[in-house]
Amino acid sequence: MTYTVNCSILLTELPLLERPAAAKAAGFDAVEFWWPFETSVPADSEITKFENAITDAGVQLTGLNFNAGNMPGGDRGLVSWKGRCSEFKDNIDVVAGIGERLCCKAFNALYGNRQDEFTPEEQDELAVKNLAAAAEGVARIGGTVLLEPVSGAPKYPLLTADDALKVIARVKAESGVDNIKLLADFYHLAVNGDDVQAVIENHAKDFGHIQIADNPGRGAPGTGTLPLGEWIARSRELGYEGYIGLEYKEPQETAFSWAIRERVSN
Numbered sequence: 001m002t003y004t005v006n007c008s009i010l011l012t013e014l015p016l017l018e019r020p021a022a023a024k025a026a027g028f029d030a031v032e033f034w035w036p037f038e039t040s041v042p043a044d045s046e047i048t049k050f051e052n053a054i055t056d057a058g059v060q061l062t063g064l065n066f067n068a069g070n071m072p073g074g075d076r077g078l079v080s081w082k083g084r085c086s087e088f089k090d091n092i093d094v095v096a097g098i099g100e101r102l103c104c105k106a107f108n109a110l111y112g113n114r115q116d117e118f119t120p121e122e123q124d125e126l127a128v129k130n131l132a133a134a135a136e137g138v139a140r141i142g143g144t145v146l147l148e149p150v151s152g153a154p155k156y157p158l159l160t161a162d163d164a165l166k167v168i169a170r171v172k173a174e175s176g177v178d179n180i181k182l183l184a185d186f187y188h189l190a191v192n193g194d195d196v197q198a199v200i201e202n203h204a205k206d207f208g209h210i211q212i213a214d215n216p217g218r219g220a221p222g223t224g225t226l227p228l229g230e231w232i233a234r235s236r237e238l239g240y241e242g243y244i245g246l247e248y249k250e251p252q253e254t255a256f257s258w259a260i261r262e263r264v265s266n
């Protein structure tokens with residue numbers, strides 16, 4: 001089983017740059033991050049510090065989110081955000097540069113919240129163009145753009161797998177890119193009332209990435225009621241070969257107890 005530790009939501013007791021080493025010390029070889037900087041184009045020195053934290057820890061960066069705005073303040077992406085288009089575009093090269101240097105190939109582009117002053121159509125129009133630009137930008141390093149339905153953000157319009165798949169189909173049809181895929185976060189899908197089992201049956205082989213957390217609570221596997229083990233196993237049977245992102249909230253002390261139990265029992 002290949003897990004990747006989401007170091008933006010886990011190990012948060014530690015400074016960000018210490019988290020990759022802590023993930024390694026906990027027995028993992030791969031990490032993923034939400035955009036770890038304040039701006040779309042951070043200083044080179046900031047980027048180097050981030051990259052060194054990962055390479056020095058001896059872990060692989062498997063996924064990186066594009067700049068998504070002020071996430072603690074409620075922002076959930078720049079992709080459809082009218083007024084921040086140039087920031088998103090400028091971010092693409094920075095993301096691809098980090099990906100190139102660290103051999104990371106998966107880049108999550110959060111769609112963005114609805115803005116009251118624009119129609120959904122206007123925002124979707126922009127999103128389709130921005131997603132195509134992102135896909136073209138990471139294509140040069142063999143990268144894939146991921147699109148994720150998210151819960152807990154009242155104005156975020158992609159709630160189900162189908163919502164995201166429709167956007168993906170439109171981007172492909174209008175721009176001809178092929179390197180854009182669904183990020184199936186089983187927690188978000190379940191919270192939003194999607195039929196996760198059906199999503200797996202119909203789309204597992206096309207998932208660009210899987211992330212997990214249990215529900216209720218967005219905690220570690222086993223803290224809630226979701227059949228995460230079964231869903232992962234079925235996704236694998238149906239052809240999903242990628243990492244499983246551990247994107248849940250849990251104190252560092254107990255964050256990976258379930259994985260240790262799993263290793264011992266296997």
Ligand SMILES: O=C(O)C(=O)CO
Pocket residue numbers: 034065076108110148150151185247
């Ligand atoms: O905003 C969230 O909860 C996410 O999962 C972002 O990737």
